[in-house]
Amino acid sequence: MNWETLYCVNRSCCYYGIPFYEGNMRKNGSSHGQKQALCKTCGSSVSLRYGTAYYDLEAEVTLFETAVRALAEGNSIRATARIVQVDKDTTCNWLHRAAQHCRLVMLYHWNNFKVTECQLDELWSFVHTKERNLLSAKLYHESYGDAWVWLAFAPVWRVVLAFVIGKRTQENANLLLDRVAHITDAHIPFFTSDQFSEYRTALLHTYGRWYQPPRKGSRGRLPKRIRIPPSELVYTQVVKVRQNRRIVEVKKKIVFGDEKKLSSLLAESPVSSTVNTSFVERDNLTQRQANRRLTRRSNGFSKKLSWFEKQLWLSMAYYHLVLPHQSLCKELLNSEPTLGTGSRRRWQQRTPAMAAGITDHIWSTSELLSYRVPAPFIDKLLQLEYLLSRP
Numbered sequence: 001m002n003w004e005t006l007y008c009v010n011r012s013c014c015y016y017g018i019p020f021y022e023g024n025m026r027k028n029g030s031s032h033g034q035k036q037a038l039c040k041t042c043g044s045s046v047s048l049r050y051g052t053a054y055y056d057l058e059a060e061v062t063l064f065e066t067a068v069r070a071l072a073e074g075n076s077i078r079a080t081a082r083i084v085q086v087d088k089d090t091t092c093n094w095l096h097r098a099a100q101h102c103r104l105v106m107l108y109h110w111n112n113f114k115v116t117e118c119q120l121d122e123l124w125s126f127v128h129t130k131e132r133n134l135l136s137a138k139l140y141h142e143s144y145g146d147a148w149v150w151l152a153f154a155p156v157w158r159v160v161l162a163f164v165i166g167k168r169t170q171e172n173a174n175l176l177l178d179r180v181a182h183i184t185d186a187h188i189p190f191f192t193s194d195q196f197s198e199y200r201t202a203l204l205h206t207y208g209r210w211y212q213p214p215r216k217g218s219r220g221r222l223p224k225r226i227r228i229p230p231s232e233l234v235y236t237q238v239v240k241v242r243q244n245r246r247i248v249e250v251k252k253k254i255v256f257g258d259e260k261k262l263s264s265l266l267a268e269s270p271v272s273s274t275v276n277t278s279f280v281e282r283d284n285l286t287q288r289q290a291n292r293r294l295t296r297r298s299n300g301f302s303k304k305l306s307w308f309e310k311q312l313w314l315s316m317a318y319y320h321l322v323l324p325h326q327s328l329c330k331e332l333l334n335s336e337p338t339l340g341t342g343s344r345r346r347w348q349q350r351t352p353a354m355a356a357g358i359t360d361h362i363w364s365t366s367e368l369l370s371y372r373v374p375a376p377f378i379d380k381l382l383q384l385e386y387l388l389s390r391p
């Protein structure tokens with residue numbers, strides 16, 4: 001646990017949210033075996049675990065971390081409960097605790113990205129009941145049935161920029177692009193997707209500019225305003241030609257932009273020489289392997305949409321911050337010695353978060369779960385619920 005990021009939690013205190021050594025706090029022994037601090041201004045006591053996934057945790061830390069790693073590596077709730085020898089309800093509580101914390105950590109670090117290329121896709125799953133059996137199940141809850149995970153993927157860093165869980169509707173497509181625009185800078189990325197028509201409308205909804213068409217005659221009301229794409233927006237669709245259920249040809253369709261701009265962007269791209277969605281589709285496989293609720297033909301599917309989202313936040317944070325990505329390895333200028341008599345290390349392992357410049361090292365599970373998000377950002381989240389909550 002980090003003392004430096006601990007702060008006074010009393011909102012009426014003038015030192016609320018100010019880090020430990022900059023505020024008026026001191027270490028104050030422990031309570032129930034947990035170290036704590038005391039604010040000398042307002043007299044409030046705060047546990048060292050406050051603001052982390054360990055706050056008010058009554059179980060052993062090593063047992064909790066083992067369960068979180070097992071869940072993040074693709075184990076089901078019951079399998080994880082058997083591994084750490086606890087009740088499945090306890091495992092559910094730990095998943096909820098870890099997911100809430102991982103959500104805060106990712107929302108805090110995912111900001112002001114300068115993304116040059118973004119691939120869009122949807123990942124199918126279901127909640128409680130598949131769509132074809134939904135007629136009777138939908139009487140119980142409207143969220144049952146198909147649950148699509150909408151993904152915006154940055155192939156240069158192998159980073160999932162944003163995701164949305166919900167039905168395959170225009171509203172969710174708009175929300176996905178709104179989230180992408182929220183975490184990126186003023187630069188508009190080069191977008192690629194399949195032929196799903198909702199993306200065109202969503203891009204205009206987020207990046208389009210209002211245009212007033214001129215009146216055709218000298219009388220009458222003006223035509224309705226329309227949204228037009230900005231000159232810097234380039235969006236291309238991948239068109240797959242199939243014969244006998246096999247792909248025989250892959251073409252491209254330029255929706256926004258022109259051939260000259262597209263050629264220039266592909267020439268500058270460090271990962272793509274042609275228009276493709278290969279990177280986001282490969283990430284779909286990674287997500288299915290790391291998330292039990294996305295695994296096909298299993299009984300690990302979610303029974304409620306909220307648990308589907310919790311597992312996704314945990315697996316996303318673990319994938320980006322803890323797991324090194326083989327394709328992101330960077331050759332070292334000077335090889336480093338290894339333990340024992342093994343050969344010298346020539347490559348530096350990197351996570352997607354390291355490639356994106358979010359961090360400079362591979363996080364451990366304990367570092368992820370103990371990271372304390374600053375209080376000003378948590379307070380600001382209340383103003384963004386319209387963007388971050390599910391539709």
